[in-house]
Amino acid sequence: MAESAVQIKDVTPQVSGAPKAPDALSARLEALDLPKGGFSAQARADALARLREMGLPGPRDEYWRYTDPRPFSAPVPQAIPIEGKSPDSPLFTDLDRLTLVFVDGAFDEGASDDLTLAGIEIDTLAQADAETDHWARGLYGTLEASGQKPVRRPFATLNTAAARDGVLIRVTGKAAKPVHIIHRRADEAADVMWHHVLRLEDGAELTLLETGMVGARSNGVIEADLARGARLHHITAKRAGHQKLGISHLFARVAAEAQLKCFALSVNGTLMRHESVIDIVGDDASAHIAAAVLGDGKVGPFHHDDTVFITHAAERCESRQVFKKVLKNGAEGVFQGKILVKQGAQKTDGYQISQALLLDERSQFLAKPELEIYADDVKCSHGSTTGAIDEEAMFYLRSRGVPKERAIVFLVLSFLADALEEIEDEVLRGQINDRLEAWLTRRANQ
Amino acid sequence: MLKIDNLHVKLEEEDKQILKGLSLEVPAGQVHAVMGPNGSGKSTLSYVLAGRDGYAVTEGSATMDGESLLDMEPEQRAAAGLFLAFQYPVEIPGVGNMTFLRTAVNAQRKARGEEEMSSGEFLKAVREKAKDLQIDAEMLKRPVNVGFSGGEKKRNEILQMAMLAPRMCIMDETDSGLDVDAMRLVSDGVNALRGPDRSFLVITHYQRLLNHIQPDVVHIMSDGRIVKSGGPELALQVEEEGYGDLLAEAG
Ligand SMILES: Nc1ncnc2c1ncn2[C@@H]1O[C@H](COP(=O)(O)OP(=O)(O)OP(=O)(O)O)[C@@H](O)[C@H]1O
Ligand SMILES: [Mg+2]
Numbered sequence: 001m002a003e004s005a006v007q008i009k010d011v012t013p014q015v016s017g018a019p020k021a022p023d024a025l026s027a028r029l030e031a032l033d034l035p036k037g038g039f040s041a042q043a044r045a046d047a048l049a050r051l052r053e054m055g056l057p058g059p060r061d062e063y064w065r066y067t068d069p070r071p072f073s074a075p076v077p078q079a080i081p082i083e084g085k086s087p088d089s090p091l092f093t094d095l096d097r098l099t100l101v102f103v104d105g106a107f108d109e110g111a112s113d114d115l116t117l118a119g120i121e122i123d124t125l126a127q128a129d130a131e132t133d134h135w136a137r138g139l140y141g142t143l144e145a146s147g148q149k150p151v152r153r154p155f156a157t158l159n160t161a162a163a164r165d166g167v168l169i170r171v172t173g174k175a176a177k178p179v180h181i182i183h184r185r186a187d188e189a190a191d192v193m194w195h196h197v198l199r200l201e202d203g204a205e206l207t208l209l210e211t212g213m214v215g216a217r218s219n220g221v222i223e224a225d226l227a228r229g230a231r232l233h234h235i236t237a238k239r240a241g242h243q244k245l246g247i248s249h250l251f252a253r254v255a256a257e258a259q260l261k262c263f264a265l266s267v268n269g270t271l272m273r274h275e276s277v278i279d280i281v282g283d284d285a286s287a288h289i290a291a292a293v294l295g296d297g298k299v300g301p302f303h304h305d306d307t308v309f310i311t312h313a314a315e316r317c318e319s320r321q322v323f324k325k326v327l328k329n330g331a332e333g334v335f336q337g338k339i340l341v342k343q344g345a346q347k348t349d350g351y352q353i354s355q356a357l358l359l360d361e362r363s364q365f366l367a368k369p370e371l372e373i374y375a376d377d378v379k380c381s382h383g384s385t386t387g388a389i390d391e392e393a394m395f396y397l398r399s400r401g402v403p404k405e406r407a408i409v410f411l412v413l414s415f416l417a418d419a420l421e422e423i424e425d426e427v428l429r430g431q432i433n434d435r436l437e438a439w440l441t442r443r444a445n446q
Numbered sequence: 447m448l449k450i451d452n453l454h455v456k457l458e459e460e461d462k463q464i465l466k467g468l469s470l471e472v473p474a475g476q477v478h479a480v481m482g483p484n485g486s487g488k489s490t491l492s493y494v495l496a497g498r499d500g501y502a503v504t505e506g507s508a509t510m511d512g513e514s515l516l517d518m519e520p521e522q523r524a525a526a527g528l529f530l531a532f533q534y535p536v537e538i539p540g541v542g543n544m545t546f547l548r549t550a551v552n553a554q555r556k557a558r559g560e561e562e563m564s565s566g567e568f569l570k571a572v573r574e575k576a577k578d579l580q581i582d583a584e585m586l587k588r589p590v591n592v593g594f595s596g597g598e599k600k601r602n603e604i605l606q607m608a609m610l611a612p613r614m615c616i617m618d619e620t621d622s623g624l625d626v627d628a629m630r631l632v633s634d635g636v637n638a639l640r641g642p643d644r645s646f647l648v649i650t651h652y653q654r655l656l657n658h659i660q661p662d663v664v665h666i667m668s669d670g671r672i673v674k675s676g677g678p679e680l681a682l683q684v685e686e687e688g689y690g691d692l693l694a695e696a697g
Contacts, residue, residue, distance in 0.1 A: 391499065391500075392536050393536050393538050395496075395497075395498045395499070395520060396532065396535070396536040396538070397538070397546070397550075398497070398519070398520035398521045398524070399496045399497070399498075399520050399521075399523075399524060399529075399530050400524055400529075400546075400547075400550040400606060400610065401521050401524035401525050401550045401551075401553045401554035401557065401610065402521060402546070402549055402550050402553050403521050403553055403557075404519070404521065406549060406553065410538065410541045410549075411538070411541075413540055413541060414538050414539050414540035414541050414589075415540070416540070417539055417540025417541075417589075418539075418540075420540075
C-alpha cells in the first residue's frame with residue numbers, strides 16, 4: 001500500500017522564500033462550504049483573511065520538514081470504508097460522565113446526554129452559532145490567532161474559518177462529572193472539522209475525554225482558556241482507522257496557578273499531526289502534555305507527528321512534555337518540541353522527553369527538540385532517545401516462562417509507562433493501560 | 447536431573463571461549479554448589495542453561511531429564527522446570543510485580559497443558575509465600591524490582607522461584623547482598639522447597655550460605671571447567687585457604 005490515501009492535486013509552485021501554495025488554498029476553499037457563522041462571523045472572516053495572506057504550507061515549509069502537509073490541503077479526502085465494530089469494549093463506559101456524540105463531526109442530540117450539568121455550561125458550536133451573541137464570542141479563533149506567532153499554523157486558521165460544529169464549554173465550578181465526547185463515522189468520505197472552545201473560570205475544574213473515530217480526514221482545533229487556579233485534564237484515545245488522515249491543534253492559555261494536563265493515546269492512522277501550542281501567562285502555573293503512540297506499518301503506511309510549542313511568560317511555572325512512540329513495520333514517528341522561556345520567566349522548570357521504541361530496523365523516529373531561553377534563572381532539560389527492546393529485560397521475562405510475544409507486550413507497556421503516569425486519575429489511567437494491553441496482546445497474537 | 451557434558455561455549459560477538467569443556471551432573475533431589483574465582487564462567491554457565499542469547503555452544507551438551515536444553519527457547523526451558531535466580535535481577539518499570547508473576551505462572555501452566563491459576567488462588571499463594579520471605583504487600587504492588595534494595599531483589603527472586611515451583615533451580619549468587627537475617631530467610635525458603643524431585647545448583651562465593659543450605663556436592667570451577675568436586679568440606683577449604691592451592695593441585 002504505497003499510494004497516498006488522498007488525491008493530491010496540489011502542485012507546489014517553485015517559489016523560493018515563503019512556502020506559500022496559493023493554488024492549493026483556492027482549491028481547498030472551493031471544496032468547502034464556508035459557514036457564515038453567528039457569534040463567530042467576525043472571527044471566521046478574520047481567519048479567512050489571515051489564511052489568504054499566509055496560504056497553506058507546502059512541503060518545503062521548515063515547520064513541515066518531517067511531515068508532508070499536502071494530504072491535509074488536498075481539496076477532498078479519499079473515501080475510507082467505515083470500520084467494523086471494534087474488538088475492544090468502548091472506553092470509559094462504566095464511568096459516571098456526560099456524553100456528547102458527534103457523527104462525522106456533527107452533534108447527534110438524540111445519542112447524547114442532556115447537556116445540563118452543575119458547574120458547567122455546554123453548548124454545541126452549530127447551535128450556538130445560530131445566534132450572534134455567546135460567551136465564546138471573544139474566544140473563538142482568538143487563541144488560534146495568537147498561536148500563529150512565531151510559527152504559522154494555517155490548518156488551524158482554516159479550521160477557524162470552516163469548522164461547523166464542536167463543543168463550547170464554560171466551567172464555573174468543579175464540573176460534577178467528566179465530559180466525554182464520542183466521535184463516530186457515518187459517511188465514508190466525510191471531511192470533518194471540529195472546533196472546541198473551553199473556558200475555565202477561576203478555580204474551575206474539568207476532565208474532558210475524547211474517544212472514537214473522526215471522518216476519512218479530520219481537522220480539529222481546541223482553544224482552551226484557563227483562568228487563575230483552573231484545572232483542565234484532557235484525555236484523548238481516538239480509535240483511528242488505519243488509513244485515516246488527521247491534524248489537530250490545541251491552543252491553550254494558562255493563567256496563574258492553573259494546571260493543564262493532556263494525554264493522548266494514538267494507535268494507527270496513515271498520517272497524523274498533533275500540534276500543541278501552550279502559552280503559560282500567569283505565575284505558578286503548570287502544563288503537562290503527554291502522548292503514547294503505537295504505530296504499525298504492516299496494514300498501511302503510518303506517520304505520526306507530535307509538534308509542541310510551549311511558551312513560558314511568567315515566573316515559577318512548570319512544563320512537562322512526555323512523548324513515547326512504539327514503531328514497527330516501517331512506521332514513522334516525528335517529534336518537534338520547543339520550550340521558549342521569555343525574558344522575566346524566572347524559576348521556570350521545563351522538561352521534555354521524546355523517546356521511540358523501534359521494534360524493527362525499518363521503522364524510524366525523527367526528533368527535533370529545541371530550547372530557547374531568555375531568562376537566566378531557569379531549569380530546562382530535554383532529551384530524546386531511540387532504542388530497541390532491552391534484551392536483558394526480555395531474557396529475564398522469558399526465563400520465567402513468559403513467552404516472547406507476551407514479553408514484548410510487557411516491555412512496550414514498560415516503555416510507555418512514563419507517558420501514562422501523566423494521567424492523574426488512577427481509574428482513567430487503568431482503563432487506558434488495559435486498552436493498550438488488550439490492543440498489544442491482540443497484535444502480538446496475530 | 448541436569449546433565450552437562452563437555453560443554454564448550456564462546457561469545458557470539460567475539461571470538462572468546464568462556465566454557466571450555468565443562469561437565470557436571472546434578473541428580474534429582476540433590477543440592478550442588480559451584481564455587482570459583484571471579485570470571486571463571488559461573489554466570490555464563492547459568493545463562494547458557496537458561497537460554498540467553500549471545501552465546502554459541504561449539505561442543506558438548508546440556509540435558510534435563512534426558513532432553514536437550516540447548517535447542518529450547520528460554521520460556522520452554524522454564525516451562526520444562528528450569529529456573530534461574532539472577533545474580534543481578536532486572537528492573538522493569540511499568541510492569542507490576544504481581545501481573546508479571548501471575549503471567550509467568552499461568553504461561554508455564556498453559557505450556558504444560560495444566561489448568562491456569564485463578565487470581566484468587568494466585569493471590570492467596572503469593573501472600574503466603576511473601577510472608578515467609580518477609581516481603582511486604584507494598585513491595586508486591588511495585589513494578590518488577592523497581593525501587594527494591596539489593597537484598598529485596600534477591601528475596602523477590604526466591605519468591606518467584608517458590609511460586610513457579612521449578613524442578614531444577616539454579617541460583618547465581620543469591621546470597622551476595624543479603625544481610626544475615628535475609629540469608630536465613632532465603633535459606634529457609636530454599637530448604638522448604640527441597641525434595642526428592644527437585645534439584646539445586648547453587649553458585650556462591652561464600653561457604654556461609656552452605657551452612658544454611660547443605661550441599662551434597664561442591665564443585666570448583668576455574669577457567670571454564672569444573673576442576674575439582676567433593677563434599678561440603680571443599681567449601682570450607684576454599685573459605686580457609688582461597689583458591690590458590692586448590693587450583694594449583696588441580697591444574
Ligand atoms: N558478553 C560478554 N562480553 C565479553 N566478555 C564476557 C561476556 N560475558 C562474559 N564475559 C567474560 O567471560 C568471563 C566469565 O564471566 P562470568 O560472568 O560467567 O564469570 P563469573 O564466574 O560469573 O564471575 P563472578 O564471580 O564475578 O560473577 C569473564 O572474563 C567475563 O568478562
Ligand atoms: Mg557471576
